[in-house]
Amino acid sequence: MHPSFTHLLIYKCKRDWVKEQLEKPIQEDKQFMFIKDTAMGVDGYYDKLPNIEAKHTFIIRNPHRVVFSARRLLMHLYEHKGDPDDFNLSGDHPFMAWEKLSPDPLFKLWNYVRENIDPNPIVIDADDLQNYPEETLRKYCEAVGIPFKKKYTTWPKSDESLKYFHGALEQMVWGKNEGVYDAAFLSSCILPLTKPLPDKVPEKCEGYAAEFREGYKIMYETRLKPTE
Template identity: 65%
Template structure:
């Protein structure tokens, strides 16, 4: 607490992650906390806009045409009102650009809100650190073991790119633009963590998904303490419905796309953090190993700094 009795904790809290790290379930959990104003992946929306507006994207990565069509189908649903998120704070993707997002995240909290929680993929902001809000913020990072994320990424991407063969045969390195896109650095999550340590906060909060799933009360309590949110046991359970998304800020058509393609199903319909399914795989399949090798070293270094369960 500050000397005047007010809470001095930053009112803007970021959660950065690699894809498939149970972050959307965490985001849902936070949405049921008192005073939360949730922003869903605003920088990723800007990145998607850049990709879809650049003709070179589809020349270099023809598979992106399938991805883009899925977004176009979501846009058409939005235009006709054929989706469940009418009447909320969500906006069309076309309204998003880097400067606008920075301005929104630097702005005041919505009426009745006490903190802003921004969940986004670390690779989304890669090369755009100048678009981070220049206001007091707490940057936090959600890890998940690369062997777990690689298998989950392969499962989702083989569907999104309409891979004609077996899921086990889909190569996530050669089959997905983000894994080989020359504009992205190697291991954007680790690079962002280092940037935050060197320029914003020498001790950013790091938590691990397995710790969270195995020890939800301990880890959520410690996370809340680290970012200045008063912890309550009621945070450990939430409603199964996805109605909470009506109150989100972010891209309407991006969320509709995710719902259409089943990307967020397990998270959106979750009610609590459940234990992980089995132990961490000892090794990654051959068609995932290149991806794992890119992020494993950074994961290990960040893991050593994580908040640990008691």
């Protein structure tokens, strides 16, 4: 059997197993369960979404903020030491495997959910969540029928929470070792934004940002509004 076919077969089996686990009843002492994934992670595998009663929630972020985070991560992974503006975020990056993904996977998944599962999924803008954490979480809890608790806005400043995560251990270990989660582990609450929204992005990031602008704009109009 060809190695690549073996890899795809194992990958499919893992997705089947995950779907099966998520469709099991939650523990009797639990009232609800959060399931988190990335749109890129399920792109092309919508048939593997769990068939359960759930409220889909999408967190969006302005592409002009995303490009700087993505560039910083990729520069770190590729050990780019030069001028950040010389780094081509829109170029060929094996780590990201752009060619295997749909254009704007998040917007595509949002449309799929609206057309096939729930016509009114919840959309939360990351800027709103950072600037109005309690207001946003209160409205979110109300929307999904969960009693809001003040403790949802704070947590211990440590990585102890990793012990309670159910997910890809390799991904979590990799992220921790690479410092991807440092800001989260070193925080104890949702921190407000400190940098203004950039009006434009560097030339070599423009292609990346352009791919997500239209989808972001459309989803933003449907977002949960914390101050209204």
